[in-house]
Amino acid sequence: MTRTPDRKQLHLNAFLMSTGHHEASWRLPGSPADANSDIEHYKNLARIAERGRLDSVFLADSPVLMGDPGRRPAAKLEPTVLLTALAGATRHIGLIATASTSYNEPYNLARRFASLDHVSGGRAGWNIVTTAGADAARNFGLDDTPLHRDRYRRAGEFVEVSTKLWDSWADDAVVADKERGVHALAERVRQIGHRGEFFRVDGPLNVQRPPQGYPLLVQAGSSEDGKDFAARYAEAVFTAQQTLEEGIAFYKDVKERAVAAGRNPDGIKILPGIVPVIADTEAVALALDAELDGLIVPGYAKRQLARQLGIDPDALDLDAELPEDIPTEDEIEGAKSRYTLIVELARRERLTVRQLIGRLGGGRGHRTFAGTAEQVADTIGHWYGSGAADGFNIMPAVLPSGLELFVDRVVPILQERGLFRTEYTASTLRGHYGLPRPANRLFDAPARDADGYGIGLAQTG
Secondary structure, eight states: OOOOGGGGEEEEEEOTTTTSSSSSSSSSSSSSSTGGGOOHHHHHHHHHHHHHHOSEEEEOOOOSSSTTTTSSOOOOOOHHHHHHHHHOOOOOOOOEEEEEESSOHHHHHHHHHHHHHHHHTOOOOEEOOOOHHHHHHGGGSSSSSOOOHHHHHHHHHHHHHHHHHHHHBTTTTTEETTTTTTTEEGGBBOOOOOOOOEEEEEEOSOOOOOTTOOOOEEEEEOOOHHHHHHHHSSSEEEEOOOOHHHHHHHOOOOOOHHHHHTGHHHHHHEEEEEEEEESSSHHHHHHHHHHHTOOOOOHHHHHHHHHHTTGGGGOTTTTBBSSSSOOGGGGGOSSSHHHHHHHHHHHHHHBBBBHHHHHHHHHHOOOOOOOOOOHHHHHHHHHHHTTSSEOOOOOOOOTTHHHHIIIIHHHHHHHTTTTSSSSSOOOOOHHHHOOOOOOOOTSSOOBBBBTBBBBSSSSGG
């Protein structure tokens, strides 16, 4: 599925994570100790990304403390609250927050994202995730996590209910007719009356329809269930692919699944993650990367790896390869695709556990790349032109310096090559991603694009 590079422009999202994506970034002398809870730090990052005309910024989240807090900054501000503050600090850039369908309810979450979309003037996006792990389940009165497939079934119905709630107000419901004393037309606000396997929701939502119709719907799972879910619902996919061949195969697979679901494949944007370490020369960049890897505490990292693999940490020898007797993907109820990526990386390159820890320390399985700005731009352009990506999820190893280097050095090269915008031309996040505003399923006739595909989600018709 190779494209002509000048057919359209690529999309760039900045994944913001406290002091950076390398797990040892917080140990650098210039890293702020309180970055994960400092609103001014995040405002600065969002403004840097906007200066580079990036499509969006993104915040990960989980309903559980992730990993050992001794290993790296683990606490996180609630992302929709944080992005509401960033909406006031920026004017153009999109604002994407992660929220779990496993431990939220559709009504409350639909209201939060509708509110963020109104506050930001149409710049909200929702990264839809399911949550695994008994530790998260026990925060919500459960003994263990639901099965992988059950989590995705719940997620599908969760999105169905959320979109119905966003549609429960017609776009023209509010008339604000002061002379007649009519603020909204009652017949243009409806209950949704949803009765499903997991949810019973009457509605309507107590927030009128978001400016974008729906916030941009993003998904990040790459398992078979995850790809099926993305094909039905997602408009952008954040994924981790180590090689160009894997990227091309994933891209082709998801686009074909989208077509099978009745969707235009251009309506789903694939953005692999890349962790760039940028310097004036490749040698300096590699040295910086090695310096960061040298700051990893092996004990913490080994326990984290063992947890991801579902084995006892004592089964891992730092100076040996992964043991042969580890679980298969079918036996993993957590992040199946990330498990497979880690194991395949270790087996393919015959990495010792110590080497694997170093590779994962930079981006948890996302592709790391150390080099000059020109080399980073070359890599991005090659993947994009080869049909492996519609854009990239930029994950700087160190923040804010890594994002500044990407914006000030890599983005101008991409602009000169005609691959990336020089100015914002849209006012909404959907506009940045070249996506239409969905029709209202409760009040509008189904809309179709020039190719006859339905505009909106596959299941909405």
